[in-house]
Structures are given as structure tokens and as C-alpha cells.
Amino acid sequence: MSLSTEIPTVAPPPPTEVDVAGRSPGQLAWARLRRDRVAVISGGLLVFFLILAVAAPLVELLYGIGPYDQFQEKLRRSDGLPLGYAGGISREHWFGLEPGSGRDIFIRLVYGIRTSLFIAVMAALLTSLIGITLGILAGYLGGWVDSVISWLTDFALALPFLIFALAVMPTVELRFYGPRDEVPTWFRVAVLIAIFAAFGWTGMARLVRGQVISLREREFVEAARASGAGLGHMLFRQLLPNLWAPILVSFSLAVPAYVTGEAALSFLNIGIRDPTPDFGVMIFRSIDWLQGDPAYVFFPGVTIFALVLAFNLFGDALRDALDPKSSR
Amino acid sequence: MTLLRVEGLTKHFPVRGRGLVRAVDGIDFAVAAGETLGLVGESGCGKTTTGRMLVRLLEPTGGRIVFEGRDISHLGRRDLRLLRQDLQIIFQDPYASLNPRHTVGRIVAMPLEVNGIRPPGGVKQRVRELLELVGLNPEHYNRYPHEFSGGQRQRIGIARALALRPKLIVADEPVSALDVSIQAQVVNLLRGLQRDLGLAFVFIAHDLAVVRHFCQRVAVMYLGRIVEIGDREQIYERPRHPYTRALLSAVPEVTAPARANGRIRLAGDVPTPLDPPSGCRFRTRCWKARDVCATTEPALTNGVACHFPEGDDG
Amino acid sequence: MGRFLVKRLLSATLTLFAVSVLAFLMFFALPRDPVTGMCPKNCNPERLERVREELGLRDPKIEQYAAYMKGIFVGRDLGSAQGGRCDAPCLGYSYVNSEAVTDTLARVLPVTLSIVIPAAILWLALGVGLGMVSALKRGTWVDRLAIGFSLTGASLQLYFTGAVLLIVFVYQLKILPNPHYTSIFDDPVDWAKGLVLAWVALAFLFSAIYARLARAQMVETLSEDFVRTARAKGLARKAVYGRHALRAAITPLVTIAGLDVGAALGGTVITETTFGIQGLGRTAVYAVRGGDLPMIMATVLIAAVFVVLANVVVDLLYAAIDPRVRLR
Numbered sequence A: 001m002s003l004s005t006e007i008p009t010v011a012p013p014p015p016t017e018v019d020v021a022g023r024s025p026g027q028l029a030w031a032r033l034r035r036d037r038v039a040v041i042s043g044g045l046l047v048f049f050l051i052l053a054v055a056a057p058l059v060e061l062l063y064g065i066g067p068y069d070q071f072q073e074k075l076r077r078s079d080g081l082p083l084g085y086a087g088g089i090s091r092e093h094w095f096g097l098e099p100g101s102g103r104d105i106f107i108r109l110v111y112g113i114r115t116s117l118f119i120a121v122m123a124a125l126l127t128s129l130i131g132i133t134l135g136i137l138a139g140y141l142g143g144w145v146d147s148v149i150s151w152l153t154d155f156a157l158a159l160p161f162l163i164f165a166l167a168v169m170p171t172v173e174l175r176f177y178g179p180r181d182e183v184p185t186w187f188r189v190a191v192l193i194a195i196f197a198a199f200g201w202t203g204m205a206r207l208v209r210g211q212v213i214s215l216r217e218r219e220f221v222e223a224a225r226a227s228g229a230g231l232g233h234m235l236f237r238q239l240l241p242n243l244w245a246p247i248l249v250s251f252s253l254a255v256p257a258y259v260t261g262e263a264a265l266s267f268l269n270i271g272i273r274d275p276t277p278d279f280g281v282m283i284f285r286s287i288d289w290l291q292g293d294p295a296y297v298f299f300p301g302v303t304i305f306a307l308v309l310a311f312n313l314f315g316d317a318l319r320d321a322l323d324p325k326s327s328r
Numbered sequence B: 001m002t003l004l005r006v007e008g009l010t011k012h013f014p015v016r017g018r019g020l021v022r023a024v025d026g027i028d029f030a031v032a033a034g035e036t037l038g039l040v041g042e043s044g045c046g047k048t049t050t051g052r053m054l055v056r057l058l059e060p061t062g063g064r065i066v067f068e069g070r071d072i073s074h075l076g077r078r079d080l081r082l083l084r085q086d087l088q089i090i091f092q093d094p095y096a097s098l099n100p101r102h103t104v105g106r107i108v109a110m111p112l113e114v115n116g117i118r119p120p121g122g123v124k125q126r127v128r129e130l131l132e133l134v135g136l137n138p139e140h141y142n143r144y145p146h147e148f149s150g151g152q153r154q155r156i157g158i159a160r161a162l163a164l165r166p167k168l169i170v171a172d173e174p175v176s177a178l179d180v181s182i183q184a185q186v187v188n189l190l191r192g193l194q195r196d197l198g199l200a201f202v203f204i205a206h207d208l209a210v211v212r213h214f215c216q217r218v219a220v221m222y223l224g225r226i227v228e229i230g231d232r233e234q235i236y237e238r239p240r241h242p243y244t245r246a247l248l249s250a251v252p253e254v255t256a257p258a259r260a261n262g263r264i265r266l267a268g269d270v271p272t273p274l275d276p277p278s279g280c281r282f283r284t285r286c287w288k289a290r291d292v293c294a295t296t297e298p299a300l301t302n303g304v305a306c307h308f309p310e311g312d313d314g
Numbered sequence C: 001m002g003r004f005l006v007k008r009l010l011s012a013t014l015t016l017f018a019v020s021v022l023a024f025l026m027f028f029a030l031p032r033d034p035v036t037g038m039c040p041k042n043c044n045p046e047r048l049e050r051v052r053e054e055l056g057l058r059d060p061k062i063e064q065y066a067a068y069m070k071g072i073f074v075g076r077d078l079g080s081a082q083g084g085r086c087d088a089p090c091l092g093y094s095y096v097n098s099e100a101v102t103d104t105l106a107r108v109l110p111v112t113l114s115i116v117i118p119a120a121i122l123w124l125a126l127g128v129g130l131g132m133v134s135a136l137k138r139g140t141w142v143d144r145l146a147i148g149f150s151l152t153g154a155s156l157q158l159y160f161t162g163a164v165l166l167i168v169f170v171y172q173l174k175i176l177p178n179p180h181y182t183s184i185f186d187d188p189v190d191w192a193k194g195l196v197l198a199w200v201a202l203a204f205l206f207s208a209i210y211a212r213l214a215r216a217q218m219v220e221t222l223s224e225d226f227v228r229t230a231r232a233k234g235l236a237r238k239a240v241y242g243r244h245a246l247r248a249a250i251t252p253l254v255t256i257a258g259l260d261v262g263a264a265l266g267g268t269v270i271t272e273t274t275f276g277i278q279g280l281g282r283t284a285v286y287a288v289r290g291g292d293l294p295m296i297m298a299t300v301l302i303a304a305v306f307v308v309l310a311n312v313v314v315d316l317l318y319a320a321i322d323p324r325v326r327l328r
Helices: A025-035 A037-054 A056-063 A105-141 A143-158 A161-176 A185-216 A219-226 A231-267 A279-287 A295-322 B047-054 B077-083 B104-114 B123-133 B138-142 B150-162 B180-197 B208-212 B232-237 B242-249 B291-295 C002-029 C034-038 C045-055 C061-073 C101-136 C141-155 C158-172 C188-222 C225-232 C237-266 C269-275 C280-290 C293-321 C323-327
Strands: B002-015 B019-032 B036-040 B062-067 B087-090 B168-172 B200-205 B217-222 B225-231
Touching (some): A025 A037, A025 A231, A037 A056, A037 A105, A037 A295, A056 A105, A105 A143, A105 A185, A105 A231, A105 A295, A143 A185, A143 C002, A143 C293, A161 A185, A161 A231, A161 C280, A185 A231, A219 A231, A219 B104, A231 A295, A231 B104, A231 C158, A231 C269, A279 A295, A279 C158, A295 C158, B002 B200, B019 B047, B019 B062, B019 B200, B036 B047, B036 B208, B047 B087, B047 B168, B087 B150, B104 B123, B123 B150, B150 B180, B180 B200, B200 B208, B208 B242, B225 B232, B225 B242, C002 C061, C002 C293, C101 C141, C101 C188, C101 C237, C101 C269, C101 C280, C101 C293, C141 C188, C188 C237, C188 C269, C280 C293
Parallel strands (some): B036 B217, B168 B200
Antiparallel strands (some): B002 B062, B217 B225
16 A cells, blocks of 8 residues: 555645636626625516516406506596595406596506606617717717717706706607697607607716726726727727726616606606506696595506616616625 | 937927926937837836837827837828837736736737737637746636736736737836735746847836846936936946936845945935926936036936036046 | 806806707797697687787797897897887796796796705705714614615605605695695795695605715715824814714715706706696796797796806805816
């Protein structure tokens, strides 16, 4: 028996070269995010809302009631309030009925999520696209390009958003449709998205510009320049990969802002109009029924609260995961 | 054979409402092929600006940079691209000089990618060779910068600079951000590369100790000017400019016996390059300064720019 | 400082000028016929024609704009149907309200001021206080409670909290009258009773946001070197936190507060609509619904003036506190 049989028990395992792939900053952030309880819960809630929005017609099929179906026979003749307790909650109508119209609140909420998320996500995408482009251009090129874009940013911030949006909506509608024409919903949706984009790009542009200016002076950018890199390589290969983190965070916080904004405009009866299912429209209608049917405001109010809260929580968690230093 | 020649090189930065910062104010030097020149001075003396101009990250305000007999100081974009294959730079901060979102492989391959070069055997093979050359494990190709130490990161930066097989590398304080124990390893690596590949170096440093064992020639800068330039032995054994002596006396000597005249402490701070002193720029801190120093700027003659150089007065 | 002031005022003037041009283009030049928006149904054609004539809509656009601007600065003569002479800050005549626009504004501006200013005091005190306490007691249940409050508040919608407040305090408990406006000079108690719900609703939303900001700011300041140095020097906790940290933490908050107050003055649209109080915001909504062009134009301009002025004031305050700002 030689000594060698005993040695392996104390000798360290031979050096392995298995873990050579390394973990990218993105993968590390993902791992951190998955360990964060708040992120998992709020993310789960968001996925739930998203599925609900996408699968709204399926929900309608299973539920058996459409968003435009009216149940006038279940309303009190005298004042139009739903019969039964808490706004007419029953086995058939989980969240009760709308007073006056007698439409089912639950299915209208499901479709309302669809309307709201579609507008918010599209607006966030569009603003991000514009904001990133202009921000990178301003930050990287500097000079007069920067001056012009920065002035535009300040200008857009000086416009009182709600009042301006309020005033612009009907004007635009009037431009394309006569005062007596019926304005189709898709057109209102498109105008809403366009208004959000026109006002909303400034935040992203500012953020990206600041990031680019700080990155521009970093030595790895100079290294690329010293190797003869052109503008395209600079922007897309060197800068953009370093911008994803703040862009992602900003995007995830922009969506709830647009959900809120869309609901606010519709609440003012300027954005989406009845009968299209929408949070803002429902709350707008509910204000007139507060005294007789307090339950009517409750469901859309709580749903939009849950949606926005989930987005905000997830956005915060994402920020912490992408930039561990920022967390307390 | 002269590889690089610099004549009257100048860089002025305008500061809004307050005139010009004369970061580099007319300097001359030359570097032969395969030679190493040290560029030494305190922070703010213009050495980094000089390095950035040599690789044309900054456009000179005046003067000429002649590389292989060609004036490159105002080359256009296309010619610059070709030039950059011969002239590369290593940066000071190994944490800022590597793109944190790129793998080591991508970082080192970047100069090849940018210039559309496909080396025989493939990019990957070439990157592996480069990593091996700078003493890194070639299997770490797919790792990210954050997984490496400062010294290893600096090696990655060196590998990147070598990717295009340049003739001259500007090393901008390549070791000053590193631990002292690591500094020697990186300097030794650069020495080995210089010897094996016949590279020329302009090695920028803020103290004379680091360049001593690496540079054949040394230039000392002060407030945008070269105050003394010469061979290693000359600078370290027989310094003639008072500023060089002051810098040398600040280098801690462990082995050599303490110098007779002890340590020279310079009075005051470096004056602002916005408004440099008249005549000799060093006069405000010089213990030998006389009236003439305030009126006439000493020219760089016989490698020293001083009215009263050491050795002349016995 | 003087130069900075002049520069800042110049750029503010330029911004306002640009807003006025944009607004003019949007509302007077973009619609096919601005007047048709004013009476969508069964309007007397002769009356329309007269209105067109009186508003000068047949003149070239530039002349119309010049006349409008001239009215603001030196006054102008409107037709006899519009009340004849219209003095210096002349914003035109509203056919819908049958009075000069400035008269309407003089009536509704005090309402909006009465809503925003007390609410702002409330939200600043509440938000900053809560943020400070939660930063100092970091990690305790107090902190967690405050974080929960601010997350909830920031995700709630004004119209929803408003509706809940109305249901609870006005319709159910009946301890408050229906929201309304009385001048503070006539009856201060009734003034407060009529507006308190609006203050609370606004303050709830904004204090949540401010608590969050104040906490983050304070946590960051507390970890900075100068605070630790002050602590290490042996200064008492109270002195350090009170004198050093609070000031450093509060400065950025002042900026945001200034901008928010400016924006709120320009548009408490949602608050006023929810509670049915006739201020500037609700006037804007009515003007938009009624197609009242001169009124729309005026509310947009006034709101922009508030936002831009708030920006200037904040910048000047900042420049006074931090001299480096002036160099930019």
C-alpha cells in the first residue's frame, strides 16, 4: 500500500476549468431580482394582470357576460340603482352592476385593464424610443444638437400637461372629424398615445443624456475611439449596453404613470368615452352615483390602485436589482 | 530611426469667460523605434493631455506630431483609422477602461472588429493568444471585467492595445491605480512585451521611481512645458533642473544611503495653467530663482530648460 | 447673480413666447373651423358668421396672433358684441360665459389658490416629517409603516381617494358639507370646511411622494462624510441631524416642491372635478367641453405662466443657496 492512497483525502480537488463562462451583469441582476420577495410577488401580480388583459375575450367566454351586455331588469326602476346588496353583487355578477346602464362591472374591469395597459405600454414604448434616441444624440454629440434638444426638453416640461392634453384632444378630433361625426375609439386611443409620447419623452431623454455624458468621458469609450471606432459602433456597441439598466427601470415606472394619466384624462371625459370599458370612464360615471351606490367607485378604484402599486413596487425592485448600490 | 517626433506641440482649452488653460504649451521630443520614453510630472502638468494628443484622442491646438515621417496632427477620419493600428493607448483606470457589459473576449477583440480585421485562424484564436501573451488564462474569454482584479483588468487593457500589433503604445499611468505589489508585475509585463515585440512606449507617470527601470529616456514636464529631457543615467544620476532634483528627492530610497542634501521640499502649489508665471514657470517655487527668471523664459538647451542648471555652477 | 437673473428671465420669456405660439397654432390655426367647435348642434349660421367676424378669424394667422398678444400687453378694442374696450391683460371675450375672459379668471383664480396653497403646506410638512422620521429610525417598524404609507399613497388615484373621502365624510358620517368655495375674507370657517377634503386628498397623494423623496435624500445625507465627521467631532445627534443633515436633505425637496406647486396651480383639474369646485382647472375643462377658444387659450397660458414662474423662482432660490449653479 503506497502513500498515494491516503493523499487524495487531504489534497484539494484538481483545479477545474468548468466555470469559464462567467456571469454577465444582467444575469447577476436577474439572480438578485429572483431572490427579492417583493419583486417576485409584484412581478407575479403584473403577469396576472397582463394575462387577464390579453385573454379578456377568453374570460368573457368563461364568464358568460360581455362588457356591453345590459341587465336593466336588475336595476330599480325609480333611480336606476342595482337591486341587492353592495351594488348588486351576486353569483352571476361578481362585482355587481353599473347603476343606470346595468352593465357587469367585473367584465368591464377585465376589458378596462386591456384598454389601460395597451395605451400605457404603447405610450411607454413610444416615449422610450423617442427619449432614448434624442437623449443619446444630445449626450454624445453635444454642441448645438444638445442645446436644441435640451431646450425642447425644458419647453415640454413647461407645458402644463393635463390642461394642454385636455385642450388638444378635442382640437385634434375636430381636425379629422366633423363636430357631428362619431369619433371612433381607435382614433381616441391613437391620439392619447400620441399626446403621451409628445409630452413624455423628456424624462427619458434627460436620463439617457445624463448617462451618456457620464459614459462619454469613461476610458472604455476613449479606448474604442483610439481604435478607430465609428459613430455606430460607439452608440450601439459601447454606450447602449450600458444604458439598458436605467432605461428598463425608467420604462417600468413610466407604464404606471401612463395608466394613471390615461385614467385621469378619461375621468375628465376627454380621453376614452363611455361605452368603451375603461377605469377612468367608470370612475367618472361613479362620481354621480357616490351617494346612492358607493360600491361602484370601489372596484375600478381598487383595481387601478393594485395595478399601479404592483408596477411601482416592481420598478423599485428592478432598480435595486440592477444597481445594488442604490438600495439602502 | 525616429518613429515619433513632436515639435512645438500645444493644447489650449478655452474656459468660458476666463481665458485659456495652457495644458500643453509647446513641447518637443522624439521617440525612436523600440525605444521607451518616460513622461514624468505632477498632476496637471499636461502629460496626460500630451498622451491623448499622440493617439489623437485630442486635437492639438498647435505644433506637429510626426509619425514615421508623416504629419499626423490633423489627419482626417479615414487616415486616422489606419494610423490607429500603429498607435495604441493603455489607460490609467482599469475599472473605467473596460466596458462592464462586454466579455473579455469582446473587449480584446474590439479593435479587430472596429477595423474589420480577420486574423488567420479567427478572431477567437487571436484573442486567446493575446490573453496568453499578457499572462491571463485564455479560457477566461467569456468572463466579464467585474470578475477580475485590478491587475488582471489592466492586463486585459494591455491585450486590447496589442490586438492591432501597434508600433507605439502610449501608457497613461498604467500602474498608478494598482497596488504597489501589483505595479511591479505589470511593469515587468510591459518590459517583456517591449523586448519581445520591439514596441516603442511613451510611458506617462507622476513619479520618477516607476519609470526608472523601464524607460531608456525620460522627459520631465512642469506646467505644460518640458523642463528636462535626457537618458536614464543622466536624469537619475546627474539631474540638472531644480525641479527634477526636487522630484528625485521625493522618491524614497531604501537601499541607497541618504543623500547629503536631504529631501527638497517644494514651497507652495503648482500655479494655475490659466495664468502661468512669466519667464520660467518654475520660478515661483524655485530656490535658485533670480530676476532673470521672471523676465526670460529659458529655452530647452542640452536637455534642460533652466537659467542656472545644476552642474554649471560647480 | 444679476446676470444669472437676467439670463434666467430671458429664457423664461422665450419659453412662454413659444408656448403662446404653440397654443395659438393648436387652437386657432389647426382646427378646420375653430368656431364650429363652439356650438356643435343646431347653431344659427348667421350667428356663427358674426362670431367668426368678431374673433377676426378671417384675418391672416400672424395678424390674429399679433392682435392677441397686443391685447395682453396694451389692451385692444373688441367689437361691441364683446364688450367694447378690453384693457391691458386682455385675453379676449368668452361667448360661452358672455363675459371677458379676465373677469372669469379673476373669479376662479382665488379658488385654485385656496386649494393649492394650504394643501402644499400640509403635504410638505407631512411628507418631509414622515421621511425624516423614517430615515432616522431606519429598519424599525416606524420606517416600514412610513414606507408602506408612501407606496400606498403614491399609487392611489386622486379621484379615488377623493371619492372615498366624499362617501365617508359627506354622505355617510355627514360631518362635512358638500365641497364648495367661500372667500376666506367672508367666512374663514366655511372656507376651510368647504375645501378641507380637497386639501386632504391632495396632501395624501403628494405627502406620500415627498415622504419617499425625503427619506431617500436623508438616508443619503446621513451616510455622507460631513455628517459622520460632525458626529465624530462629538456634536450631539440632535445638532447634527437638525442643523447639518436636514438642510442638505431639504434643498432638493424645495426644488421639487416649487415645481409641483407651480404645476398644481396650473391644473388642479382632477381635484376640482372630483369635488365639484369651480377653480381654474374645472374652468379649463368646461372651456374645452364647450369649445370656448379664448378661454382655452387663456387657461393654457396661465397654467404655463405658473409652471415657468415656479421654475424661475426655484432656480433663483437654488442659485442663492449654491453659487455653482450660476455658472451653468
